[in-house]
Amino acid sequence: MSEKIFRFLAEQRPDLPCLVVDLDVVAGKYRALAALLPGVGIYYAVKANPAPEVLSVLAGLGAGFDAASVTEIRSALDAGGRPERISYGSTIKKRSEIAAAYALGVRLFAFDSQAELEKIAEAAPGSRVCCRIRVSESGADWPLTRKFGCDFDMACDLMRRAGGLGVDPYGMMFHVGSQQTKPEQWDAAIEKSKQFFDRLRADGITLKMLNLGGGLPAHYRTEVPPIERYTQEMQESLARHFPEGLPELLIEPGRYIVAEAGIIQSEVVLIAKKSAKDEVRWVYLDVGKFSGLAETMDEAIEYVIRTPHDGGPAGPVILAGPTCDGVDVLYEKAGYKLPLDLAIGDRVEIFAAGAYTTTYSTVGFNGLPPLKDYYI
Ligand SMILES: Cc1ncc(COP(=O)(O)O)c(C=O)c1O
Structure with missing residues (x-):
């Protein structure tokens, strides 16, 4: 573990308790993931640690950002992030927050319900929308998905309505649960995503983007598979399920980058x-x-x-x-x-x-x- 942190603690003797973050490790994690997933947009989930220092390092490396609030959007922009590389990923937003994000230049919004889609259409006309579908969270030490994501049929129905409401049915996302210990969970979610793409294509809607969500784990007390197992699983699964060509791909790691x-x-x-x-x-x-x-x-x-x-x-x-x-x-x-x-x-x-x-x-x-x- 980081010698740099121990040197800082020994020399500075800060008041306790305190957290010390080694920005070189943050950069190293980002670079490692970018090398393992070429062509995939890495949108750091700001909520994991929104410190300006972390965001600046990542923005400097070309990261996009997944933001859960207007405050997080502003932090990402202040750190040098570009609005066209920000996803407003929360599915629970006030109309005023959507409007504020839109005014800041954000054009990609997630949703998982009809009411949220309508809010986006009103407050952020013409934006790209990304529907979050519910997937299995088994294997996640910090699960989330019961609260988020709608079922497949509802997601299809909502995406069919999006165009008529004046927004662009751009893509879909899932989150397999945070601290996901089973790499194979992405395969199940990617398979479901492909079915989603196919179902909408049959209706004349061509989705352009798949967001692979968060969930990549950190090493805590219990062993987890190495990151390469996860990225290999994703790549093999994508190649298997999208043989005719991949859509634009995003991933939103939080924990993996900073923990x-x-x-x-x-x-x-x-x-x-x-x-x-x-x-x-x-x-x-x-x-x-x-x-x-x-x-x-x-x-x-x-x-x-x-x-x-x-x-x-x-x-x-x-x-x-x-x-x-x-x-x-x-x-x-x-x-x-x-x-x-x-x-x-x-x-x-x-x-x-x-x-x-x-x-x-x-x-x-x-x-x-x-x-x-x-x-x-
Ligand atoms: C929409 C969204 N994306 C990404 C993340 C980051 O997840 P993780 O820290 O597990 O990578 C979260 C976490 O809550 C999230 O809600």
Whole structure:
């Protein structure tokens, strides 16, 4: 892991907890993916980490952006992104937000319902629309798709109506769920996408774009297949299902690009037992669910944690955050063990914490400040 981050932490000794992101790793992830998926537009999902430093690096490398709000669109533009390379990917937008995005030059909008399509047609006339279809999210550690995407028949129906409403039925998208551990999920979604293309072609509508969504994983505590397995799966699947030629392709990675670039350093606030007989120690950190580690909900994302005593004898722990809230427990069932020598005041590192942390941090729950972040 990043020597640069450890040097920064050792030299600067910033107040804890804090996240430090190595921008070289961000650039490296982008370049690796671009090399593995030539010809595919990489639209970074801004929500994963919207720091201007991250966006500037990616814009400089030619990335497009998937934005979930007008604020994210503005951030992408401020960082040097171009409006024609921004997808307003949220399927839940106010009419005023669609109009604001349109005024900023954005012309690609996602939707998954009739009402949203009508809003886009009214507030962003002539724009390209992209229908999100529901696909399987099995294998995703942080699933999303039950909330998003409509079924195949509804998607077909909506795309047939789009032209009549004055927007361009341009493409379709899916999201196989975040932190997707099964590369083969893309094959199933791409197969369904091809059926969607064919069904609409039979109606005289030629879709031009397929958006492969997010979902590429980061390395946390459980092994995931290497990125090459994912991109190979996608390419083979695309070649199999679109033998007559590929449409324009986009992909919207968030987690994959930034997670492994970031490390949170945290301090052990308290180590305690609740009864003299307890074997399990409660270890309370100065960072928790309300200061960035929201994805520990249901112990979904299991971060790798390093302590100064690793390698010595270890015992089971329940890891918790510092707030006076009962849900601020990070791991109770996941079987974490930490060294018996771990002491109050020790600094511990939480790896692959660059995605979905800073923006999940509350503004001041319990009087604790939002997670501080540095980009180096
Ligand atoms: C529309 C859309 N695209 C892309 C992403 C990024 O997903 P991931 O971080 O899993 O790559 C998300 C995540 O919520 C999303 O909602």
